[in-house]
Amino acid sequence: MDESGGSCGHDRDSIAARPNCAIAQLRESALSRNGLTKGTNLTASLFRAEGIGKTYPGVRANDDVSFQVAEGEIHALLGENGAGKSTLVKMIYGLVRPDEGQMSLNGRPHAPADPRAARAAGVAMVFQHFSLFDALSVAENIALGMENPPPRRALAARIARVSQEYGLPLNPARRVAMLSAGERQRVEIIRCLLQDPRLLIMDEPTSVLTPQEAELLFATLRKLADQGTAILYISHKLEEIRAHCDRATILRHGRVVDSCDPRAHSARELAAMMVGGQMRLVDRTGRQAGEVLLELRDLSLPAPDAEGTALKSVSLTLRAGEILGIGGVAGNGQEELLAALSGELRSPPGTIALEGRDLGGTGPQGRRAAGLLAAPEDRLGHAAVPDFSLAENTLLTAGSRKGLVRGGLIDHRAARAYAEQVIHAFDVRTPGPGTAARALSGGNLQKFVIGREVLQAPRVLVVNQPTWGVDAGAASAVRQSLLDLARSGAGVVVISQDLDELLELSDRFCALNEGRLSEPRPTEGLSLDEIGLMLGGAHGMEVAHI
Numbered sequence: 251m252d253e254s255g256g257s258c259g260h261d262r263d264s265i266a267a268r269p270n271c272a273i274a275q276l277r278e279s280a281l282s283r284n285g286l287t288k289g290t291n292l293t294a295s296l297f298r299a300e301g302i303g304k305t306y307p308g309v310r311a312n313d314d315v316s317f318q319v320a321e322g323e324i325h326a327l328l329g330e331n332g333a334g335k336s337t338l339v340k341m342i343y344g345l346v347r348p349d350e351g352q353m354s355l356n357g358r359p360h361a362p363a364d365p366r367a368a369r370a371a372g373v374a375m376v377f378q379h380f381s382l383f384d385a386l387s388v389a390e391n392i393a394l395g396m397e398n399p400p401p402r403r404a405l406a407a408r409i410a411r412v413s414q415e416y417g418l419p420l421n422p423a424r425r426v427a428m429l430s431a432g433e434r435q436r437v438e439i440i441r442c443l444l445q446d447p448r449l450l451i452m453d454e455p456t457s458v459l460t461p462q463e464a465e466l467l468f469a470t471l472r473k474l475a476d477q478g479t480a481i482l483y484i485s486h487k488l489e490e491i492r493a494h495c496d497r498a499t500i501l502r503h504g505r506v507v508d509s510c511d512p513r514a515h516s517a518r519e520l521a522a523m524m525v526g527g528q529m530r531l532v533d534r535t536g537r538q539a540g541e542v543l544l545e546l547r548d549l550s551l552p553a554p555d556a557e558g559t560a561l562k563s564v565s566l567t568l569r570a571g572e573i574l575g576i577g578g579v580a581g582n583g584q585e586e587l588l589a590a591l592s593g594e595l596r597s598p599p600g601t602i603a604l605e606g607r608d609l610g611g612t613g614p615q616g617r618r619a620a621g622l623l624a625a626p627e628d629r630l631g632h633a634a635v636p637d638f639s640l641a642e643n644t645l646l647t648a649g650s651r652k653g654l655v656r657g658g659l660i661d662h663r664a665a666r667a668y669a670e671q672v673i674h675a676f677d678v679r680t681p682g683p684g685t686a687a688r689a690l691s692g693g694n695l696q697k698f699v700i701g702r703e704v705l706q707a708p709r710v711l712v713v714n715q716p717t718w719g720v721d722a723g724a725a726s727a728v729r730q731s732l733l734d735l736a737r738s739g740a741g742v743v744v745i746s747q748d749l750d751e752l753l754e755l756s757d758r759f760c761a762l763n764e765g766r767l768s769e770p771r772p773t774e775g776l777s778l779d780e781i782g783l784m785l786g787g788a789h790g791m792e793v794a795h796i
């Protein structure tokens with residue numbers, strides 16, 4: 251996101267100074283390479299919502315929402331975390347019933363009783379959290395979602411045809427467990443395309459994608475739009491919306507507050523419309539690299555399971571006050587590296603040290619006690635238990651460091667107080683600490699998970715995708731909290747697929763590729779070409795030579 255609101259310019263040599271341009275540059279070049287333009291032939295409105303309202307206990311999630319989407323239009327739904335975007339699209343997809351208002355699709359009333367009815371009416375949806383069965387193949391997963399699946403061979407042929415037509419490479423016979431996040435998303439998209447939808451809803455589709463995968467997705471969406479499909483697109487990535495969407499409806503606190511052509515506004519202006527005020531810029535100042543806190547020496551680990559990635563001779567050094575950014579395509583060892591650091595995977599002696607102390611054989615509890623904390627990527631399931639309240643979820647990682655569990659007994663009052671502290675400090679929008687984690691909007695749960703770790707004052711914090719699904723304003727607050735943590739003398743490792751985020755935060759940048767970590771390089775002055783090479787697995791010497 252371009253918080254400065256400035257133009258990107260074309261100086262490709264040093265993008266660290268204007269990190270938010272990185273993705274925009276990659277996308278611009280992809281668009282021109284593919285011969286695509288942003289114009290569409292818009293016709294009459296295909297979908298209409300009028301006066302839609304929905305109330306949850308204590309929350310007005312949608313309030314008098316009216317908007318329309320035209321045929322062939324890529325229409326963005328913008329808003330802060332908890333603004334009501336997901337609730338709105340769930341109503342269109344028949345997962346939630348509106349309390350008030352009407353919808354129409356293709357000139358006919360649209361009031362789907364369930365997703366099956368919505369699909370029959372021509373609505374398809376790709377969710378933020380995929381609903382695939384790991385043990386089944388791509389084709390089997392797709393068949394499960396179909397009303398009348400054709401015989402297996404015919405289905406495989408249809409999948410192959412659609413994946414080829416829309417530039418979404420996928421092998422129907424592969425087991426889903428073997429697929430990266432980007433490939434899993436392709437399964438979901440192809441599942442939707444086989445329904446030949448009139449309206450395709452995408453909820454934060456690029457949050458799990460690399461820039462290259464995102465480019466591919468946009469080319470697919472543009473192709474669909476050019477064929478007349480309307481696309482309703484939820485994303486927090488404002489540059490992406492400016493580059494690819496024809497229209498945007500902006501929600502705040504459940505109400506439509508604006509509607510605009512996003513191409514006519516800077517990212518900063520869009521963010522201001524969302525939050526109803528100005529965006530804060532992150533402050534990187536005031537940090538000094540101090541003593542070495544964390545050291546990995548030649549850490550090699552076998553893949554934890556058939557689908558995992560082996561870590562190969564990973565070495566790194568992290569100093570106090572420093573943020574090390576680790577980029578890379580998902581599935582290249584990010585989860586394994588986080589698990590090796592958190593202690594979920596044990597390591598050979600002498601390979602991991604915190605402040606000189608060998609932690610290889612120490613489990614997660616011992617590492618937390620020593621000050622090495624980690625926040626994994628999967629917030630619902632791994633980082634938080636969906637059915638536990640937020641207070642109960644603090645116990646998962648903060649039990650001993652915050653004195654929430656003493657002598658084996660839970661201090662519920664302390665857990666509640668700590669959850670309240672996190673909610674307050676990280677502006678988590680929720681009725682309170684008694685709320686179940688699953689009732690939070692995606693971005694708000696992410697803020698809670700990161701806040702729960704940051705407020706434990708770790709010596710070293712390792713985070714994977716810290717602002718996944720977090721809105722622009724909150725993402726900037728989360729990033730600031732990581733910078734502040736480093737300013738207080740901690741070391742921070744940020745693993746992310748968001749290149750702009752890594753360039754904005756990190757002092758040194760390296761990339762994971764097939765379980766190998768490239769030589770870290772100072773972020774300042776790093777060019778896009780160099781980053782591309784590092785992400786692609788080039789070694790230090792090759793990078794140094796370009």
Ligand SMILES: Nc1ncnc2c1ncn2[C@@H]1O[C@H](COP(=O)(O)OP(=O)(O)OP(=O)(O)O)[C@@H](O)[C@H]1O
Pocket residue numbers: 306307309310311329330331332333334335336337338679680689690691692693694719721
């Ligand atoms: N099933 C539910 N039960 C209770 N409250 C809910 C439920 N679903 C959503 N909410 C609340 O409704 C509000 C709107 O949530 P919604 O998920 O629609 O927001 P969003 O704009 O999609 O947010 P994000 O960008 O974080 O995904 C939030 O305050 C949320 O906590």
